[in-house]
Amino acid sequence: MAALSNVKADGSLRREADNDDMMKVLKGNMGWHCDSTYMPVQAKGAVFSAEIVPSVGGRTGFADMRAAYDALDDGLKAQIEGLSAHHSLHYSQSKLGHQATKADGEYSGYGFHDGPVPLRPLVKTHPETGRKSLLIGRHAHNIPGLDKAQSERLLQELVDFACQPPRIYHHDWTAGDAVVWDNRCLLHQATPWDMTQPRVMWHSRIAGDPVSEAALAH
Numbered sequence: 001m002a003a004l005s006n007v008k009a010d011g012s013l014r015r016e017a018d019n020d021d022m023m024k025v026l027k028g029n030m031g032w033h034c035d036s037t038y039m040p041v042q043a044k045g046a047v048f049s050a051e052i053v054p055s056v057g058g059r060t061g062f063a064d065m066r067a068a069y070d071a072l073d074d075g076l077k078a079q080i081e082g083l084s085a086h087h088s089l090h091y092s093q094s095k096l097g098h099q100a101t102k103a104d105g106e107y108s109g110y111g112f113h114d115g116p117v118p119l120r121p122l123v124k125t126h127p128e129t130g131r132k133s134l135l136i137g138r139h140a141h142n143i144p145g146l147d148k149a150q151s152e153r154l155l156q157e158l159v160d161f162a163c164q165p166p167r168i169y170h171h172d173w174t175a176g177d178a179v180v181w182d183n184r185c186l187l188h189q190a191t192p193w194d195m196t197q198p199r200v201m202w203h204s205r206i207a208g209d210p211v212s213e214a215a216l217a218h
């Protein structure tokens, strides 16, 4: 169980302006993403629970990638069918200026996988329901067969299209809530809150089945 919190060990609040590594992790989580796709086996699901919540903001969004896939036009479905993308936390966090180092402050360093970068299909078939869904989000990049700019444009277009009503839900937290989700067909995101108020959340990941959640290459 990992804390996602703006409260430091000594009880003081992390200052947004300091922009330390943990703040970069909190900010990074505000981009739509799927958990652990940058590891050789992605998480199957997650449990997120609220201990202390701010009075305004700090909702968590979920987007249904099955509905998003179903809503794509046939041309786009055909275009992405055989494509895959690399997934890396180094890539997504570098956009916020977060470079993993050995002395990584209070952040545990989880996810800064240094082996070969996992490659995952853009269209994932759910192992239990057989339904197709989009496997995209902020960790995805460098689609083999496309140049960097084309790849970035396509992935951004897909996220912009996918994470829109009626396919999204934002949960407004009450202390004591726990939300469990299926990480094999949903994206999620954090949203901003007034960081002069404390927010303490606990995140546990449910291990994925290597048969269906292993990367194509890793």
Ligand SMILES: [Fe+2]
Residues within 6 Å of the ligand: 029, 033, 034, 035, 188
């Ligand atoms: Fe997450």
